[in-house]
Amino acid sequence: MKFPLPIIDGSQLLSRRQMLQMGARGLGALGLASLMNPTSVFGSTTEPGLQGADLNGQPHFKPKAKRIIYLFFSGGPSHIDMFDFKPALRKIHGIELPDSVRNGQRLTGMTSGQSSFPCVAPMFDFKKYGKHGTYVSELLPHIAGIVDDITLVKSVNTEAINHDPAITYINTGTQQLGRPSLGAWLSYGLGGMNENLPNYVVMISKGRGQSQALYSRLWGSGFLPSKHQGVKLRSSGEPVLYLNDPPGVTRSRRRAMLNAVNQSHFNEVADPEIEARIAQYEMAFRMQASVPELTDVSDEPESVLDLYGPDSRNPGSFAYNCILARRMAERGVRTIQLFHRGWDQHGNLPNLIRGQCKDIDQPAAALVKDLKSRGMLEDTLVVCGGEFGRTIYSQGALSENNHGRDHHGRCFTMWMAGAGIKSGFEFGETDDFSYNIVRDPVHIRDLNATILHQLGIDHERFTYQYQGLDQRLTGVEPARVVREILT
Numbered sequence: 001m002k003f004p005l006p007i008i009d010g011s012q013l014l015s016r017r018q019m020l021q022m023g024a025r026g027l028g029a030l031g032l033a034s035l036m037n038p039t040s041v042f043g044s045t046t047e048p049g050l051q052g053a054d055l056n057g058q059p060h061f062k063p064k065a066k067r068i069i070y071l072f073f074s075g076g077p078s079h080i081d082m083f084d085f086k087p088a089l090r091k092i093h094g095i096e097l098p099d100s101v102r103n104g105q106r107l108t109g110m111t112s113g114q115s116s117f118p119c120v121a122p123m124f125d126f127k128k129y130g131k132h133g134t135y136v137s138e139l140l141p142h143i144a145g146i147v148d149d150i151t152l153v154k155s156v157n158t159e160a161i162n163h164d165p166a167i168t169y170i171n172t173g174t175q176q177l178g179r180p181s182l183g184a185w186l187s188y189g190l191g192g193m194n195e196n197l198p199n200y201v202v203m204i205s206k207g208r209g210q211s212q213a214l215y216s217r218l219w220g221s222g223f224l225p226s227k228h229q230g231v232k233l234r235s236s237g238e239p240v241l242y243l244n245d246p247p248g249v250t251r252s253r254r255r256a257m258l259n260a261v262n263q264s265h266f267n268e269v270a271d272p273e274i275e276a277r278i279a280q281y282e283m284a285f286r287m288q289a290s291v292p293e294l295t296d297v298s299d300e301p302e303s304v305l306d307l308y309g310p311d312s313r314n315p316g317s318f319a320y321n322c323i324l325a326r327r328m329a330e331r332g333v334r335t336i337q338l339f340h341r342g343w344d345q346h347g348n349l350p351n352l353i354r355g356q357c358k359d360i361d362q363p364a365a366a367l368v369k370d371l372k373s374r375g376m377l378e379d380t381l382v383v384c385g386g387e388f389g390r391t392i393y394s395q396g397a398l399s400e401n402n403h404g405r406d407h408h409g410r411c412f413t414m415w416m417a418g419a420g421i422k423s424g425f426e427f428g429e430t431d432d433f434s435y436n437i438v439r440d441p442v443h444i445r446d447l448n449a450t451i452l453h454q455l456g457i458d459h460e461r462f463t464y465q466y467q468g469l470d471q472r473l474t475g476v477e478p479a480r481v482v483r484e485i486l487t
Helices: 016-036 038-042 088-092 163-172 182-190 251-269 272-295 302-308 318-330 349-373 444-454
Strands: 067-073 126-129 134-137 150-157 200-206 231-233 335-341 380-385 389-394 405-408 412-417 425-427 437-439 464-466 469-471
Touching: 067 182, 067 318, 067 349, 150 437, 150 444, 163 444, 182 200, 182 335, 182 444, 200 318, 272 318, 302 318, 302 349, 318 335, 318 349, 335 349, 349 380, 380 444, 389 412
Parallel strands: 067 335, 067 380, 150 425, 200 231, 200 335
Antiparallel strands: 126 134, 150 412, 380 412, 389 405, 464 469
């Protein structure tokens, strides 16, 4: 059977010479544009393959935030002793936790054998600060001074009650191992803003209390290509291991050798992960110049160091890492996550939490002030909190000036600032025992959905196909953007 030829308008046909002339103009314009502004041609990064595969380096809608600084307090800071105060707590001190309040909650193995659960009011003074009259503990005088710049979310909740599942859950969206972290998702979706620095950087500082283990999978890429995993900056020695060239090997020779080996292997097996490895080696090559400049804080004025407190001159401290976080934000790192360990206070809480708060109070407040003074807070999202809170009842014996608190996931407090987050605002409410949520719950899935939203990402549309499923950071259970805390 013969099909009729389509009707062709001869005036629309091009000769070979005309086609080449027109194509040459386009290629020339593209080349000029790439030299003048690489991001206009290649998206959010100049290196092919580094922009997000799903979003093609572009958000779903106009974002409020260009970057995120996540201050993560590992171990479960006590919301009761820091933020979630109410005068009624003083009246219940020493009484047995009513069964009607506990309501059959699953306990950890550390307190499940206790015969008594005496309630413990905070052993610290609280005052109201800011235009909203926000209660803040005496432990946090500097954060009390920025309450008009932040939103306190007092109704965050999670099902996990032990550290590893809980910290895995809030960082990767599931209690199961092997899933991508928040920063890896953002790298995959949005790419980078500086081709000479990683999209996702992690720094760890050690507090004064018991430190829970932190595994690299918490900033890992999971089933995403490995180029999206976080890069951990070390506090001493080389900031990044194996970044410097070995003795006797020049930079150009090392690069040529790695390129030859990896490209040869890729040509043999065509494994996409090898391409990711090649991209990582290219990044490492460029970081040899960019990381030393980034981590050298000698050009910071004394006034800035003083703003972050006495520990700001000590490499590896939380204060020092906060300064580096601001420097990274200035240089285009998309996700900066600071882990501060030592918040797991099952005993001797009044003494231990005082030291922990001293470590983080001034630097965290200074970070917000510093970003604000530089005009960066309007497009930098700052998030601060841990994997869960602590119980109102005492773990172990309650004395006049000492006690402990167990893990508590039913409610805890986090704070957020910048990038379209309301200023001087409180959201969510717990009962008189700071044990159950009575208004406006915010599940950690909601928290992650809100973070993605501020970066211009619709969490329901942001997926990666793996094992036959469209995987999401927020999973398949309900999650919502907490629009009540947004401007």
